[in-house]
Amino acid sequence: MRVSLAAFFLWLGSLMAAPAQVLDFAELPDWDADNHLEAFETFLKTCDMLDQPDWAPICKLAATVDPNPTAARDFFELLFRPVLLGHPPALFTGYYEPVLQGSPVRTARFQWPIYRRPPELRDGMTWYDRATIESGILRGRGLEIAWLDDPVDVFFLHIQGSGRIQMPDGTMLRVGYAGRNGHAYRSIGSVLVARGALSQHNLSAQSIAAWVRANPQAGAQVLNQNPSYIFFRKLGLTDDQGPIGAMGRSITAMRSVAVDPAFVPLGTPVWIEKSGADPLNRLMIAQDTGGAIKGAQRADIFFGSGHAAGLAAGTVKDGGRLVMLLPIDRAFALAPDE
Template sequence: MVRPATRAASFRDLPGWQDDRLDDALLAFSRSLPALSSHTSGWPLFDDLRAHCEAAARLVSTGDVSEATARSFFEARFVPHAVVQDEPHGLLTGYYEPILPGSRRSSAQFPVPLLRRPPDLVTLVDDALRGTAGIGLTHGRQTDDGVAPYPTRQEIEEGALDSLDLAFAYLADPVDAFFLHVQGSGLIEFDDGDRVRVGYDGKNGHPYSSVGRHIISQGGMSAEQATLESIKDWLRADADRGRKAMWENQSYIFFRELGPAAETATLGVRNIPLTAMRSLAVDAGCHELGLPVFVVAPDLDPGALGKGFFRLMMAQDVGSAIRGPERGDVFYGVGDEAGRLAGRTKHPGNYYLLLPRPADLAAA
């Protein structure tokens, strides 16, 4: 792990800190506890982070956490540190969980399969590090002669895995299916009435590349024109052209059913339940998962929150495109409105890492 340089600050230095309501941030932080309890780290502050998360979970379990209590908790147990890098700002984007119609059987209406994890797929690096630059293939295919590269997106869509009978759901639209891969999870409203959440369960190991960036490079639209909806429209306007553009992203995601939508949560890395507007995908090669991060993005207008984004977020997810010390992906929640907000988020931003104080002193 290559941790970024930081500069100690105070909570008074954090723009918008006093205006952020922190009671739901404390709840979001507490949801990292199972992941922090089941993993170890060589980071010297890891045990303190876990101890503070345990304390947060105890507070939340009382069922009565006020905003003032949550604010006192974070200010007593953490010290903000500004990330210092050569560039003046990082980049914030957004992601969400789509709701898509589907079927358990292939048909003319629902021809696009979602595939479960193949039995011969092996994980070569910790999934938490799958977005880290320079790590090569993240997954491979176990063969009698060792581990080989898995088929690419194009090869899979042209039938390379058909003999394994991996399809468990079918969607109507290849563009929606492609962006479900990009988001990593979603809700499927099956034609039999079931509403089921599906989530990430591995990938073919090939590097992710942005279809939007490819379209821009080919002159399909300008960077200023590129939003989630405009990219989808471009891909759908010419099916053959769109399919070839999507094949430029060789990465392919495998899914699993998590259960009925009403009984499950959107899951981030290491099965951390995500919280809309509080969970952040980060580069786990730079930051400890579970760490609170105060995000400052004055130009971001996230709907009902008003102008400017000044929010305490939790590092609870990763993504293949999330690389760098101030590169973040904001989880906006579930459904069309969340997708609209996520799709228009591409703004400069900065991080203040909340580094844990020694747990024995903070609790004293």
């Protein structure tokens, strides 16, 4: 995926109703304390994909910058300006890459499949919803990539969009997003709160999963309230590589973030000011998207892989502020009165 001029003009059109304000770097809390080299190295992973005229010279220069924290900070401060778009407070959530147990064939333990994309499913098509697919319409077509031992794990793998599946022989299968059925994502957490099964106060990925497992029949019906369904593909990644994001490159734990590309162009550095129990002020790169990530002040932080990352990501639902770092000319074009 290359971020093209056409995408740029679509982005400009979506900003007409969103107010923008150019800030100073001094207005970003803890900017001086961040590890700018980590953010710079993450930025480099996708910089070559930005082909708009104002990005091309920046990315060419980036390839010549010395890999040290001071040079990385100078790079961002010299070539970018912070831009606040939309109306805070933001909404920050977290996601991760789960590590699950699975099998290449169906067994008494492993009975719940994840599927590759059916060949007749085209981008933009609205296809069968989750309940219909779960009823078995894909059985017998040989589309199964792997079988898991827990339908709740399958559901949350759909939400995360990527995962590592350990097979009985010890090998690890990496899977990633290959397509969706075209139905809008619906939060089952909101469904459970509306039914009084969970309170807003204790709502988390962990509490949702625990309720569904404790109530398997009712839980299956609740899962089907989200009509969106995700299909997967096998990925040839090494153990040290992160999952593949929306730009087609590996993303980085605590440095990559999913955004709404209608407001935040993919590949853009973004300054995250997350409040809550574990406040976070950090420079990240917009390298992914998500079905529930909508709006200028909405972002999903990638926490990494495995159980600990899942525990951390599953409790995040915090406010704060999201600030883009844009090339200078583009920044002042958005806020010409600054």
